[in-house]
Amino acid sequence: xxxxxxxxIPNTREIREQMLREIGVASVDELFADIPAKIxxxxxxxxxxxxxxxxxxxxxxxxxxRNRPFTKTLSFMGGGVWPHQIPSHVKELVRRSEFLTxxxxxxxxxxxxxxxxxxxxxxxICELTGMDVANSSMYDWSTSLGEAALMCSRVTGRRKxxxxxxxxxxxxxxxxxxxxxxxxxxxxxxYDKGTxxxxxxxxxKELRDDVAGVYIxxxxxxxxxxxxxxxxxxxxxxxxxxxxxxxxxxxxxLLKAPGDYGADIVIGEGQPLGNSVSFGGxxxxxxxxxxxxxxxxxxxxxxxxxxTALHGKTRGYAMVLQTREQHIRRERATSSICSNEALCAVTxxxxxxxxxxxxxxxxxxxCASNASYAMRKLRTIRGLKVxxxxxxHFNEFxxxxxxxxxxxxKLNAGLLKRxxxxxxxxxGDFPELGEAALMCVTELHTKDDIDRLxxxxxxxxx
Amino acid sequence: MTNYRQARWASDSLLEPxxxxxxxxxRSGYTLxxxxxxxxxxxKNLLREKLELPELSEVEVVRHYTRLSQMNYGVxxxxxxxxxxxxxxxxxxxxxxxxLEEVECIHPHQDEDTVQGALELMYKLERFLAExxxxxxxxxxxxxxxxxxxxxxxxxRAYHKxxxxxxxxxxxxxxxxxxxxxxxxxxAGYEIVTVPSDSRGRVDLKALEAxxxxxxxxxxxTNPNTVGLFEDKILKIAEVIHGAGGLLFYDGANLNGxxxxxxxxxxxxxxxxxxxxxxxxxxxxxxxxxxGPIGVKGELAKFLPVPVIEYEEKHKRYHLNYDRPHSxxxxxxxxxxxxxxVKAYAYILLMGAEGLSEVAEAAVxxxxxxxxxxxxxxxxxxxxxSSGPCKHEVVFSVDPLKKETGICAxxxxxxxxxxxxxxxxxxxxxxxxxxxxxxxxESEPKEELDRFVEALKEIAEEARSNPEKLRSAPTSTAIGRxxxxxxxxxxxxxxxxxxxxxGR
Numbered sequence: 001x002x003x004x005x006x007x008x009i010p011n012t013r014e015i016r017e018q019m020l021r022e023i024g025v026a027s028v029d030e031l032f033a034d035i036p037a038k039i040x041x042x043x044x045x046x047x048x049x050x051x052x053x054x055x056x057x058x059x060x061x062x063x064x065x066r067n068r069p070f071t072k073t074l075s076f077m078g079g080g081v082w083p084h085q086i087p088s089h090v091k092e093l094v095r096r097s098e099f100l101t102x103x104x105x106x107x108x109x110x111x112x113x114x115x116x117x118x119x120x121x122x123x124x125i126c127e128l129t130g131m132d133v134a135n136s137s138m139y140d141w142s143t144s145l146g147e148a149a150l151m152c153s154r155v156t157g158r159r160k161x162x163x164x165x166x167x168x169x170x171x172x173x174x175x176x177x178x179x180x181x182x183x184x185x186x187x188x189x190x191y192d193k194g195t196x197x198x199x200x201x202x203x204x205k206e207l208r209d210d211v212a213g214v215y216i217x218x219x220x221x222x223x224x225x226x227x228x229x230x231x232x233x234x235x236x237x238x239x240x241x242x243x244x245x246x247x248x249x250x251x252x253x254l255l256k257a258p259g260d261y262g263a264d265i266v267i268g269e270g271q272p273l274g275n276s277v278s279f280g281g282x283x284x285x286x287x288x289x290x291x292x293x294x295x296x297x298x299x300x301x302x303x304x305x306x307x308t309a310l311h312g313k314t315r316g317y318a319m320v321l322q323t324r325e326q327h328i329r330r331e332r333a334t335s336s337i338c339s340n341e342a343l344c345a346v347t348x349x350x351x352x353x354x355x356x357x358x359x360x361x362x363x364x365x366x367c368a369s370n371a372s373y374a375m376r377k378l379r380t381i382r383g384l385k386v387x388x389x390x391x392x393h394f395n396e397f398x399x400x401x402x403x404x405x406x407x408x409x410k411l412n413a414g415l416l417k418r419x420x421x422x423x424x425x426x427x428g429d430f431p432e433l434g435e436a437a438l439m440c441v442t443e444l445h446t447k448d449d450i451d452r453l454x455x456x457x458x459x460x461x462x
Numbered sequence: 463m464t465n466y467r468q469a470r471w472a473s474d475s476l477l478e479p480x481x482x483x484x485x486x487x488x489r490s491g492y493t494l495x496x497x498x499x500x501x502x503x504x505x506k507n508l509l510r511e512k513l514e515l516p517e518l519s520e521v522e523v524v525r526h527y528t529r530l531s532q533m534n535y536g537v538x539x540x541x542x543x544x545x546x547x548x549x550x551x552x553x554x555x556x557x558x559x560x561x562l563e564e565v566e567c568i569h570p571h572q573d574e575d576t577v578q579g580a581l582e583l584m585y586k587l588e589r590f591l592a593e594x595x596x597x598x599x600x601x602x603x604x605x606x607x608x609x610x611x612x613x614x615x616x617x618x619r620a621y622h623k624x625x626x627x628x629x630x631x632x633x634x635x636x637x638x639x640x641x642x643x644x645x646x647x648x649x650a651g652y653e654i655v656t657v658p659s660d661s662r663g664r665v666d667l668k669a670l671e672a673x674x675x676x677x678x679x680x681x682x683x684t685n686p687n688t689v690g691l692f693e694d695k696i697l698k699i700a701e702v703i704h705g706a707g708g709l710l711f712y713d714g715a716n717l718n719g720x721x722x723x724x725x726x727x728x729x730x731x732x733x734x735x736x737x738x739x740x741x742x743x744x745x746x747x748x749x750x751x752x753x754g755p756i757g758v759k760g761e762l763a764k765f766l767p768v769p770v771i772e773y774e775e776k777h778k779r780y781h782l783n784y785d786r787p788h789s790x791x792x793x794x795x796x797x798x799x800x801x802x803x804v805k806a807y808a809y810i811l812l813m814g815a816e817g818l819s820e821v822a823e824a825a826v827x828x829x830x831x832x833x834x835x836x837x838x839x840x841x842x843x844x845x846x847x848s849s850g851p852c853k854h855e856v857v858f859s860v861d862p863l864k865k866e867t868g869i870c871a872x873x874x875x876x877x878x879x880x881x882x883x884x885x886x887x888x889x890x891x892x893x894x895x896x897x898x899x900x901x902x903x904e905s906e907p908k909e910e911l912d913r914f915v916e917a918l919k920e921i922a923e924e925a926r927s928n929p930e931k932l933r934s935a936p937t938s939t940a941i942g943r944x945x946x947x948x949x950x951x952x953x954x955x956x957x958x959x960x961x962x963x964x965g966r
Contacts, residue, residue, distance in 0.1 A: 006817065006820065007553075008550070008551050008553060008743075008812075008813075008904070008905060009820060009821065009824045009904050009905070010905070010906065010907035010908075011824055011827070011828070011904075011906075011907055011908055015907075015908050016823075016824065016827055018908075019827055019831050019908055020827065022831070022834075022835075023830060023831055023834035023835070024834070025830065025851070028823045028826075028827060030851065031823075031826050031827060031830055031851040032720075032723050032724075032826070032851070033850070033851065034691070034692045034694050034850045034851060034853075035692055035694070035720070035723065035724045036694060036696070036697060038697065039696070039697065039724050039725075039728045039729050040723065040724055041722065041723055041724055041725055041728070044722070044815045044816065044819070045593055045594060045722050045815040045818060045819070046593050046815070047590055047593060047594070047810065047814060047815040047818070048811060048814055048815070049814045049815065049816065050812070050813060050814030050815075050816055050817045051811045051812060051814060053553075053555050053812065055811075056555065056559075056808050056811045056812050057555060057558075057559070059811060060559050060583075060804070060807070060808055060811075061559075061562075063579045063582050063583050064559075064562060064564035064565065064579040064580070064583070065564065065579060066578040066579035066582065067564040067565075067568045067576065067577050067578070067579040067580055068568070068572070068576035068577075069563045069564055069566075069567035069568050070567050070568065070569055070572070071563050071567045072563075073576070075569060075572070077569040077571045077572060079571055080570075080795050080796070081569065081570060081795070081796070083567070083569070085494075087491075087492060087520075089491075089520055089523065089524050091561075092524075093523075093524065093527045093528065093531070095557070095561075096527075096528065096531040097536055097537075097538040097745075098531040098532060098534040098535065098536045098538065098539060099531050099534055099536070099747065099748055100536065100538075100552070100557070100745045100747055100748075101536030101537040101538045101539075101552055101745045101746070102534050102535060102536040102537075102746065102747075102748045103542070103544055103547050103549055103746045103748070103749070103884075104547075104746070104748065104749040105534075105748060105749070106544070106885075106887070107535075107875075107876075107879060107884060107885050108941075108944050108946075109876065109879055109936050109939035109940070109941055109942060109943065109944070110468060110534070110535040110879050110884065110936075110939045110940070111533075111534055111535060111748075112477055112530075112533040112534070112940045112941055113529075113530035113531050113532065113533035113534030113940075114530075114534045114748035114749075116477075116478065116480070116530055116533075117527065117530050117748075118748075118749075119480070119956075120480060120481050120482075120957075122955060122956050123480070123482065123956040123957035123958065124481075124515060124957075126956040126957070126958055126959075127513060127514050127515055127957070127958065128513070128515075132955070132956060132958060132959055133955045133956060133959070134955075134956065136749065137749075137750070139605035139606065139609060139794055140605070140794050140795045141795065142792070142794055142795045143605070143609075143793075143794050150649075170792045170795060170796075171792075171795065173791035173792035174791075174792045174793055174794055174795070176791060177616055177790060177791060177792065177793055178649075180616070180619075180650070180651065181648070181649050181650045181651030181652075182651060183651065218508070225504065225505075225508055227505050227507070227508060229507070229508070230507065252510065252513070253510065253513060254504070254509070254510060255504070255508055255509065255510055256507070256508050256509060256510050256511075257510065257513075261507070269795075276566035276567065276801065277566065277567060277568065277569050277570075278565060278566050278568070278800050278801040279565070279568050279569070279570050279577065279580050279796070279797065279800035279801075280569075280570030280795060280796025280797060280800065281605070281751075281794075281795075281796055281797065281798050281799040281800045281801065281802070282605065282750070282751030282799040282801060282802060283794075283795060283796075291955075291959060296953070296955075302749065303953070303955055304955070305949045305950070305953045305954055305955050306949070306954040306955075306960055307944050307945045307946065307948050307949035307954070308944070308945055308948070309941050309942050309943065309944055309945070310942065310943045310944060310945050311934070311942060311943075312942075313474075313475045314472070314474070314475055314476070314477065314941055314942075315475060315476055315477070316477070316941045316944045317944075318944045318946050318949050320946070320949045320950045320953050320955070321950050321953060322950070323950075325641075326608065326641035326642050326644075326645035326646075327640075327641040327642075327890070328641070329641070329645070330641045330644040330645060330654075331644035331645055331647070331648035331654040332648070333641065333645040333648075335645065335649065336608040336609075336611060336612055336642045336645035336646035336648075336649050337606070337608055337609070338606065338607065338608045338641075338642050339605075339606035339607060339608065339739065339746070339749060339750040339751075339752045339754075340606065340749055340750045340751075341605070341749075341750045341751045342747055342748045342749030342750045342751075343747030343748055343749075343750065343751060344747075344750070344751055346527075346747075346748065349481070350523065350527055352515055352516075353481040353491065353515070353516050353518055353523050353526070353527075354490075354491035354492050354518065354520065354523050355490075355491065355492050355515075356485075356489075356490055356491070356492075356515045356516060356517040356518065357512075357513040357514065357515045357517070358490060358517070359490055359491075359492045359494070360513065360515065361510075361513070362494055362497070363494070365497065365502070366494065366497040366498075368500070368502050368504065369497055369498040369499060369500040369502065370497070370498060370500075372498075372500035372501070372502060372503075373498050373500050376500070392502075392503045392504045392505060392508070412573070413573075416573055416575075416576070421569065421572055421573070421576070424571040443494060443495075443497070446495070447498055
C-alpha cells in the first residue's frame with residue numbers, strides 16, 4: 001500500500017482524487033490507457049517493498065560495512081584515481097543544495113552562481129595547463145583522450161593518432177572505442193627499456209602526413225616523467241600534427257604547464273582536485289586547448305563564457321558556442337556529451353581557490369618527496385628493483401619483485417593481512433615488466449606510514 | 463502575485479568578483495602537515511616557474527562560493543518544470559549515504575575482498591534496474607545519458623559485426639528525438655536517417671517503414687516521446703525494425719512516466735539506457751555527475767563493457783570478471799559513477815515497487831492536470847491530438863499568443879523566472895513551434911501546479927497589456943537577460959582571455 005502521505009510525493013491520494021475530478025478523469029488508470037494492454041505491466045515490479053528512511057540507512061550501512069576504506073587501512077593504491085586531502089569547507093560548499101540540485105544552467109539569469117563557478121574552474125585549469133580555453137568537464141581522463149583524438153582528426157583531416165606504448169591499457173581500450181566510429185588508426189610508440197622515455201626515433205619515423213595527433217602523458221601511467229617534451233612537441237608540429245598532453249593537474253603546482261612546452265591540447269584527470277576516490281567514479285575529465293579558432297570550434301563539451309547583461313554593463317556568464325553541441329547541431333555536433341561532471345569541476349575550483357599557487361606547489365613537493373623517500377627506503381630491501389625506470393617520478397612509481405622468491409599476489413595478501421593495501425599488480429597489463437606493482441603516495445602519507453610499509457615488507461620477506 | 467527576489471551580491475557592474483579578483487598575496491585557505499624534504503630529481507625544463515591562481519583565506523573562499531550558490535536556483539529552491547530533465551526532489555538521506563567513508567574512501571584497485579559491499583550494492587542495483595526496464599542484464603559504467611547512448615551504439619555495432627552483418631550503416635532517429643541521439647549514433651560511426659512525426663505527435667509509421675531497410679542498424683526511440691506522448695504503436699514499430707534485422711534502442715530520459723506501469727523490454731526494446739539523475743532522483747549538480755547505465759536483452763549481454771560483476775554462490779562472494787572475449791572493452795575508467803549509484807540504490811529502496819508505480823502515477827497526473835488546466839488559458843495551445851492523456855510531460859505552443867501579441871516562448875519562459883520558478887524547456891522539441899516543454903514531476907503539490915498555471919495566465923494577460931514587461935523580463939533574478947550573441951561571437955572563456963582582451 002505504501003506510506004500515507006509519502007515524503008517525496010506531496011499530493012496525497014485524496015488530493016489526487018480531487019485533481020482527477022477537476023480534470024474530468026475517472027481514474028489514474030485512465031491516464032495510462034494509451035499504453036497498449038498487451039504491454040501494461042499488470043503486476044508489481046519484483047523489487048523490495050518500500051522501506052522507511054531508518055530501514056534504508058541500516059540496510060545500506062550493513063552492505064557497505066563489507067568495504068574496507070583506505071582511511072582505516074594504509075593504502076598505496078593509485079593508477080588513475082588518487083586519494084588526497086579534501087578540506088572540510090570544500091566538501092561543505094559543493095554540497096550546498098543550490099549547486100547540488102540545479103540542472104545544466106540553461107537559464108543564465110537564475111544560474112549565475114553555477115556559471116561563474118564553472119567559468120572559474122575553466123580559468124584555473126587554463127592557468128595550470130598553460131592553455132587559454134578549457135571546457136567545463138568531460139567524464140574522465142580516458143574519455144577526454146578519446147575526444148581529443150577525434151578532435152585532432154576533425155581539425156587536421158588526418159586519420160592517425162599516436163600514443164606511448166606505456167599507456168594505461170584501460171585508457172587505451174576506451175580510446176579504441178572512441179575512435180572506432182570514424183575508424184581512426186592508432187599507433188603506439190615504444191620506449192627506452194632503461195628510462196621509459198619515448199623512442200623519439202620511432203616517433204619521427206611514424207610521423208608522416210597522416211598523423212593527426214601525438215599524445216604523451218606527464219606524469220605517465222607508471223609514474224615517471226617524460227623529459228623529452230620539447231623535442232616531441234617540435235617533431236609533432238613539424239609533421240603538422242597536434243600535440244596532446246595528458247596530465248594529473250595536482251602535479252602542476254610543481255611541474256611546468258604543458259602549454260609552456262608546446263602542447264596544443266591538454267587533457268587529464270581532475271579527480272585529485274578535491275574530489276573523492278569513490279571506487280573510481282565520478283571522475284573529472286580535464287579538456288583544454290589553445291585559443292585558436294580552428295581548435296576551439298572543434299572542441300567537445302560545454303563552454304561557459306563571460307559576457308554582459310543585454311542592458312547595462314553588469315558582467316555575467318552564459319553557455320557559449322553551443323552550435324558545436326548536440327542539442328543544436330545534432331549528428332554534426334563535435335560530441336554527444338551533454339551531462340558532464342559539472343559539480344566535480346566546481347569542487348576543483350573551490351579546491352584550487354583554497355590552495356592557491358603556494359598550496360599546490362607544497363602538495364606537489366610533498367607528493368614527490370614522499371615518493372622519493374619511499375623509493376629510497378624500498379631500495380634497501382633485498383630483491384626489489386625500485387623504480388623500474390631510471391627517470392624522475394612524481395607521486396607514483398613501479399616496483400619489481402622478480403627476485404623476492406614470492407609471488408606478488410602472496411606478498412600483497414600478506415600486506416593486506418597486516419592492514420596495508422599494497423601496490424596495483426602490473427603483470428596482466430605489462431608482462432614485460434615482470435612481477436611488478438604500481439605504488440602511489442600522496443601528501444596524505446606520513447613518514448611513519450612509509451616506514452611501516454618498509455618494516456612490514458621486511459617482516460614478510462624475512 | 464509574487465515577491466520573488468533572487469540574492470544578488472553586486473556592485474554596479476559586478477554580481478560577485480571572480481576568485482581571481484579577490485584575496486591578497488600571501489593568504490592561504492589550507493594547512494598541511496610538515497613534509498619530508500627529499501632532493502627532487504625533476505629536470506629544470508619540467509619545473510614550473512609561476513602559477514597564477516587566487517590567494518584566498520578559507521573565510522573568503524567560503525563566502526565567495528556561498529554567495530555564488532545563492533545566485534543559483536535548484537530543485538530545493540522551488541518548482542523546476544524543465545521538460546525531459548525530470549527535476550524531482552532529491553532525498554537527503556541518499557546524499558548522506560553517498561558521503562560515507564565506505565563509499566568515498568574505497569579504491570577501485572583494492573583487493574576484491576575489501577570492496578564486497580560496493581560490488582554487492584552495484585550487483586543488486588543492476589538487478590533492480592533490469593527488473594524495472596524488463597531487460598536481462600545491466601551495465602552501470604556509462605557516466606551520463608549521452609554516454610549510455612554512445613555505448614549502446616557501440617554494442618549495436620558489435621552485435622551486427624558478430625552476425626556478419628557489417629553493411630548496417632544507418633541509425634534511424636525520429637525528428638522529435640533528443641539531440642544526443644543522433645550525435646551519439648554519429649560518434650559511433652553511423653549515418654543518421656531522420657523520420658518525421660505524424661499529426662498525432664508520434665513516429666510516422668509509414669515513413670518509418672519506408673526508411674527501414676537492410677542497412678538499418680537500429681532505431682533510437684524515446685517512449686514516452688519528447689512531446690510527452692506514448693508511442694502507442696510501439697509493437698508495430700518493433701516489428702518493422704526487427705523484421706528488417708535492426709535493433710531497438712530505448713532512450714530512458716522519460717522513464718519516469720511509465721515506472722512500474724510498462725517496461726521497455728516488454729515493448730520490444732533490445733537496449734535501454736537509464737538516466738539515473740532523472741528517474742532515480744540523484745541530484746544533477748548543475749550538469750553532472752549523473753550516471754547512464756545501459757540494459758540489454760539476451761545475447762547482447764556478451765558485448766557489454768568489462769568488467770562485469772558476478773556472484774560466486776559457492777564462496778558467497780562477488781567478483782569482477784574481465785574474461786569476456788566478445789566484450790567491446792572499456793568505455794571509461796573503472797566501473798561507473800559509484801557515488802551516484804549509491805544514491806540511486808537507496809532511492810529505489812526508499813520507494814519500493816509500490817512507491818515507484820506511485821511516482822509514475824503522481825508524475826503523470828501532475829502533467830495531465832497542467833495540460834487540462836492550461837489548455838483553458840488563451841494564448842497557449844497543444845499542437846497534437848489532445849483527446850487522450852499525456853505522460854510525464856506536456857508540450858504547449860505559444861503560437862496563439864505570439865500571433866496575437868508578438869510575445870514568444872522565450873519571453874514567457876523568462877518572465878516565469880520572476881515568479882520564483884524555473885522555466886520549462888523552450889524551443890524543444892523542434893517539431894513544436896514556440897514550444898514550452900513542461901515536466902512537473904511527482905514532487906510538486908497541487909498548489910504549486912495551480913500557481914504555475916496562474917502565472918502563465920497572468921503572463922498571457924501581461925503580453926496583451928504590457929508586452930514590454932515580458933521582453934525585459936526577468937527582473938527579479940540576480941541578473942537580467944544576457945548578451946548571448948556577443949558571448950559567442952567574441953568568446954571570453956577564461957580569466958586569461960579576459961585579461962588579454964582588457965589589455966591587463
